[in-house]
Amino acid sequence: MENKEALVNYCLRIGDSSLVLAQRLAEWCSNGPMLEEDIALTNISLDLFGQSRMLYNYIAELNGKGETEDSIAFGRNERAFYNVLLSERPNGHFGDTIVRGLLVDAFNFHFYTQLQNSKNETLAAFAEKSLKEVTYHLRHSSEWVVRLGDGTEESKEKVQASLNDLWKYTDDLFEMNEDDIVLVADGIAIDLTAIKPLWLETVTSVVKRATLTLPENGYMHKGSRKAVHSEYLGHLLCDMQYLQRAYPDAKW
Amino acid sequence: MTAEENIWKLLEEVPDPEIPVISIIDLGVVRTVTVNNDEVVIEITSTYSGCPATDVFIADIQSKLQENDFRNVEVKMKFSPAWTTDWLTENARIKLREYGIAPPEDELDKSVLFAKQVVVPCPRCSSKNTKLKSQFGSTACKSLYQCNDCHEPFDYFKCLK
Numbered sequence: 001m002e003n004k005e006a007l008v009n010y011c012l013r014i015g016d017s018s019l020v021l022a023q024r025l026a027e028w029c030s031n032g033p034m035l036e037e038d039i040a041l042t043n044i045s046l047d048l049f050g051q052s053r054m055l056y057n058y059i060a061e062l063n064g065k066g067e068t069e070d071s072i073a074f075g076r077n078e079r080a081f082y083n084v085l086l087s088e089r090p091n092g093h094f095g096d097t098i099v100r101g102l103l104v105d106a107f108n109f110h111f112y113t114q115l116q117n118s119k120n121e122t123l124a125a126f127a128e129k130s131l132k133e134v135t136y137h138l139r140h141s142s143e144w145v146v147r148l149g150d151g152t153e154e155s156k157e158k159v160q161a162s163l164n165d166l167w168k169y170t171d172d173l174f175e176m177n178e179d180d181i182v183l184v185a186d187g188i189a190i191d192l193t194a195i196k197p198l199w200l201e202t203v204t205s206v207v208k209r210a211t212l213t214l215p216e217n218g219y220m221h222k223g224s225r226k227a228v229h230s231e232y233l234g235h236l237l238c239d240m241q242y243l244q245r246a247y248p249d250a251k252w
Numbered sequence: 253m254t255a256e257e258n259i260w261k262l263l264e265e266v267p268d269p270e271i272p273v274i275s276i277i278d279l280g281v282v283r284t285v286t287v288n289n290d291e292v293v294i295e296i297t298s299t300y301s302g303c304p305a306t307d308v309f310i311a312d313i314q315s316k317l318q319e320n321d322f323r324n325v326e327v328k329m330k331f332s333p334a335w336t337t338d339w340l341t342e343n344a345r346i347k348l349r350e351y352g353i354a355p356p357e358d359e360l361d362k363s364v365l366f367a368k369q370v371v372v373p374c375p376r377c378s379s380k381n382t383k384l385k386s387q388f389g390s391t392a393c394k395s396l397y398q399c400n401d402c403h404e405p406f407d408y409f410k411c412l413k
């Protein structure tokens with residue numbers, strides 16, 4: 001296959017973003033603000049784990065070097081992870097998690113909507129399946145943003161601060177590199193510059209409804225396309241990879 | 253009966269691990285069964301990507317067929333077309349309701365954001381006066397409702413299209 005390396009990198013980008021956010025959301029397990037939300041956040045986490053597994057299995061198949069979904073998830077260091085920076089942001093309080101959810105879910109929703117038309121059949125099928133799940137995630141996060149934003153004075157102040165803080169990582173969602181350019185030309189990847197206005201429209205409509213204010217575009221953190229991360233990713237991976245690193249090839 | 257027909261019948265005896273009143277056939281996850289000499293290939297489509305039941309029912313399919321002398325069985329995942337609740341059989345809908353789980357309703361409001369909530373009748377008392385408590389329930393495929401009349405909480409097998 002042509003451009004295999006670009007395709008593998010592209011799949012890593014999507015799979016890593018899902019895996020890292022799934023791991024973050026799993027940290028809410030038994031720590032949710034109420035039982036229903038504990039279950040909701042971990043259910044979303046489970047969907048994302050499933051999505052990353054599909055891509056890691058596909059990568060293993062593409063590479064054909066005896067890798068497995070587990071070796072890909074547990075065998076790489078942080079400088080080999082291409083997840084978007086938002087996915088590794090710490091959970092913070094419930095409002096922080098919800099706002100991070102909205103920003104990522106709105107991106108995933110529009111991204112998977114377009115990726116369904118990819119000329120790569122595996123990616124198109126993956127997108128079709130993921131879109132159904134992500135639609136529920138987006139409903140969940142947007143309804144909570146409205147509830148908190150248009151809630152009490154305190155909840156409004158808190159989620160506005162979450163939004164202002166997380167906004168700095170949103171440009172990173174749309175970063176493209178040589179792999180994208182090659183794959184967009186082949187009709188396999190999605191041109192993210194076309195996704196951005198759609199994403200902004202969705203986010204803006206939720207923010208308005210929540211009586212919040214859209215932050216000004218100031219300094220933006222980027223770098224995930226080059227696998228340059230904040231200090232948080234290393235800690236997250238330590239936690240996630242510990243068992244497989246300490247007892248290589250441990251099985252259930 | 254051909255070997256294929258025999259296998260479809262046997263698979264009706266494999267329960268969904270999380271909702272044991274319905275079979276994996278009722279659930280609509282078995283897409284194709286092909287027998288070539290001794291080789292059996294079964295294609296399945298999982299409900300939700302991360303559904304932990306998937307690994308369980310792959311093992312259950314294997315052991316069910318082994319018990320019935322099909323020794324060479326391969327279970328493959330088929331991702332497209334994606335599973336939809338339209339594939340639940342009519343039988344599944346009846347059994348779900350009897351079990352206390354409201355079967356999926358056609359969700360007419362297709363708007364992604366702030367869609368009007370669908371009316372889900374209570375599986376116990378049939379009241380339409382129910383409310384959504386959480387979009388995510390005890391498993392990935394369900395959300396949590398409560399009946400305003402009999403006050404019982406219940407699971408709703410959410411619509412996935």
Ligand SMILES: [Zn+2]
Nearest residue numbers: 374377399402
């Ligand atoms: Zn009732």
